[in-house]
Amino acid sequence: MSRRTFLALAAAGPVALRATARSKRFDIESSVSGMDFGRLDAASVAPVNSLLAGAGSVRPDSKGKHIPVGLELYSVRDELAKDLVGTVAAVAKMGYQVVEFYAPYLSWTPAYAKQVRKLLDDLGIRCHSTHNSAAALSGDPLKNAIELNQIIGSKYLIMASAGEIQSVDGWKTVAQTLTAANETLKPLGLGTGFHNHRAEWVAIDGQRPLEVIAANTPKEVVLQLDVGTCLEAGADPVAWIKSNPGRIRSVHCKDWSAGEGKGYRVLFGEGDAPWSKIFQAAQSVGGVEYYLIEQEGSRFSSLETAQRCLATWKSMRSES
Secondary structure (H helix, E strand, O other), X not given: OOHHHHHHHHHHOHHXXXXXXXXXXOOHHHHHOOOOHHHOOHHHHHXXXXXXXXXXXXXXXXXXXXXXXXXXXXXXXXXXXXXXXXXXXXXXXXXXXXXXXXXXXXXXXXXXXXXXXXXXXXXXXXXXXXXXXXXXXXXXXHHHHHHHHHHHOOOEEEEEEOOOXXXXXXXXXXXXXXXXXXHHHHHHOOEEEEEOOHHHHOXXXXXXXXXXXXXXXXXXXXXXEEHHHHHHOOOOHHHHHHHOOOOOOEEEEOOOXXXXXXXXXXXXXXXXXXXXXXXXXXXXXXXXXXXXEOOOOOOOOHXXXXXXXXXXXXXXXXXX
């Protein structure tokens, strides 16, 4: 199942999502319902904490601020579905400083979210943003999302996909949804944003959907850049960052290669992305606050993939 398909099912509603999720092992709630969070005491996370100091940190931006690197947990969705506690702990032990939860978190209860927050706090890892369906950003679903994000310490509720939109007016409606959500979230110290896929780079009646969103939302609305889908569409990620100063507060560091049989299967740093130029633009112009490595799959297991990507990240950033 592609990530876009998964998000479309999430937008269709929890029944559709859970029905497909169970067959694909994506139903996190059912997988973790029997876990004993009480076993996660200080002793169990002490070895992890000893590895966290300085691990995964990146070179400072133009203002001297160190920018953390995290993992979009969709990258390890198979492991997350089986063992949320163990997977998040493994990610923290690798040296990741941030995680981003995606759509299934919306089915958590507040009590469960508090357990997840305890896990994050004990591990010394943070969740700065979550991925949400379009439907989750208005009405009662937004109230639910707000409560859960406040509990786990997340600041940004990102629309991960708008679904299949076929017209410029349709994209303007998406922008209206984001604008309205922003007005609700801003007084609470929260924010919203949009995460691009390939479709948002393809022009409709001479206008790229991302440009429609950028032009019709307040500057506070984050334009979370997915580098891989930008490359696949033939767009220029550096030019996009420079044309939207201060709005690229997080970047999904997903690589892509035009090589036959490669696509999104390449690891971070193996594809066509001009990473040094992207980092420079994101930190000098884009206003980036944190980076998130994301993989849709590779020739390795998901956890080994995450570890290899972070090793490349550290090597790349130490040389920049």
